[in-house]
Amino acid sequence: MRSSSLGKMICTTARAVDVVGDPWTLMILKELFMGGKKFEHFQSFTGISPHLLSIRVKKLEHAGVVARRPYQKRPIRYEYLLTEKGIDLFPVIIAFKNWSERWIDWPDGPPVELRHRHCDHPTSPRLVCSHCQEPITARDIDYSISSAMSDERDAMRRAFVERKIRHPK
């Protein structure tokens, strides 16, 4: 299977990472959340090559995560804005931020501080249960999978075993 197959799987992670799950795309998203809009901004602050950046920005536009808007006529120049679908990726970047702050050593302190406008306090957004509002971690969760996902996983397992029989090491 190639990573292009991820976009067809009955799996929420696969379908999301197919759109935004590579290092450069995640860096571009982070810059969008920090207010970056222009191609050269993304280039400056991620270090990505223009070619790779162009591919990724087009993919984000195609997926409806960003929308392109002209900001200059001659020559025509575009800026990129997060759509609702893009803004809704905020928890991904926050999850990376919280993890980095906890597990990586920052000799000069954490690089970014967030402030919640609503309460006007520094904030470190965290996950709570949508039902009881209590903090939630991987240890507090049971999960069940749909029959469609279960069927797909059975098929993947069978295909894997068949490949092994045909090509044993």
Place this chain on the structure above:
Amino acid sequence: MRSSSLGKMICTTARAVDVVGDPWTLMILKELFMGGKKFEHFQSFTGISPHLLSIRVKKLEHAGVVARRPYQKRPIRYEYLLTEKGIDLFPVIIAFKNWSERWIDWPDGPPVELRHRHCDHPTSPRLVCSHCQEPITARDIDYSISSAMSDERDAMRRAFVERKIRHPK
């Protein structure tokens, strides 16, 4: 800049995606959270080639996200378990899950249902402010960056402008 430089940046996103921000690694993480432990399990349910899987699992082990434990002696076989550092990546996978459920069409319904053991209800974990406990989105946030991060960004911007002067298109 190559993506290997991300691991040195004064940027929480860069440092996190340097460790886990590629499609396959995120798929492996998802399988670890679903209880997968063995190399062949990851192979079956992600479709990744043994070579690429081996590189990623070693990187996760080196980063302290998973720990390797022998489960069979002759021949020696290992399984992989999430460490505390790994378990703490749960919000990343949840963020992808929530986004996929909201923005991707699932004709047979969402593939995975989570249940919170604490309150014994279906749950869809969401982000709240750590101060006021209110739900939080990208629109509710102001941010400030440290002087170390600001200095690095100034240097990146200068380097970008100098490259442009030396190599205009």
